Amino acid sequence: MTTSAPPRPGRVLDPAKRAAILEGARAVFMREGFAQGSMDAVAAEAGVGKQTIYRHFRSKEALVEALVEAMCAPEVVRPPTRSLPSGQRLRELLLTFVTGVASPDSVRLYRAIVAEADRMPGLGRLFWEAGPRQVRAAIAQLWAEEHDTATAPVVAEQLVQLALGDAYQELVLGTGSPKREVFERQIDAALALLEVASRRHRR
Amino acid sequence: MTTSAPPRPGRVLDPAKRAAILEGARAVFMREGFAQGSMDAVAAEAGVGKQTIYRHFRSKEALVEALVEAMCAPEVVRPPTRSLPSGQRLRELLLTFVTGVASPDSVRLYRAIVAEADRMPGLGRLFWEAGPRQVRAAIAQLWAEEHDTATAPVVAEQLVQLALGDAYQELVLGTGSPKREVFERQIDAALALLEVASRRHRR
DNA sequence: TAGCATATACGAGACCGATTAGTTTCGTTT
């Protein structure tokens, strides 16, 4: 019964422009932060009129949300190939996760989200659901396959914390640039710790 | 040989005013963040003319640096009373540390420092040295007394990470307000984990 | 299938209102 809205002729919003705007926003906001980065800067970086941004995004806040969503999306974790020896798969998963999270862009994204945590609480949840939560789920599943199902969720949490460790804090605080080997050491220590405890728990 | 500068009469900068300004800055910046908090707001909060702030601090940046330094300083950790049973002292230390770090003001300070990590890299180091580093040292010493000296530093790192855990991430990201019991559970699990491994390591 | 009309996207840039770091002024206090 609802009459469909009359077809509205004219040009249509160009998806390529939207992509260019998001790319410009990524460059600007990861360089200067969400608060400091200006819409004029985004427009210039994207090679686009400012009004075009507002045709594609309602406001700066909407643009930021779309950007965070886009930057979190590819963080989906796929467990490593099943061909690896059982014990190595978990190590591999942790290593790829940590190297991803330790990349400059990922650190800047985390910083920017933390910075606006109380002004835009939605960002924090968006980030958590798209990134850290899925990582923990993947790790828990792998642990459940190879060890205990009951303790898998809490073990996954602990593994993530230990794998990131102080080295990640250095990155976030900008006080150092730990090498890959540091993370590898932390991961190996974490796995050793948890597996010892698991064996003991299983009597 | 250098002629002493001519005596300069007049009033002297009032230290009480400086303290009031820092207190006002703490209130404002912890409420609104370093970027959003305005100097006018600090002046009002401190009950002080804006120019008085600029007589005591060269710029907003200088005020922020002084504030961070002041807020980090008192975070010195004193190990708990020796009267406690040996096994409980470590738990007590971790608990007071975590509850301190989980306080709203501490979380906001951490957020603010992370937010400006690349614009003001000195803040990150200042914070790390004054807070987390000392906490780790205190924990390591306690662990060395009761267990192994060689592994104490890395164990302290792991204990801190596990004690904070995902609950602290929720606080930082603003996605939740975990109760004290959550942190207690994380601490107990961490201690159990590390002590099991320690006993095994000692053969 | 070709062509015309139309509504909209687009770039550029002026413009508005609000906010803010920092300065200046003035009368008062120490």
Added chain:
DNA sequence: AAACGAAACTAATCGGTCTCGTATATGCTA
């Protein structure tokens, strides 16, 4: 003589809107 409170003032930034001239896709008509 300089600190202090109060408040006006300056210069700059920024989110968002508006206008203008141009480009382009869509729908209707032939």
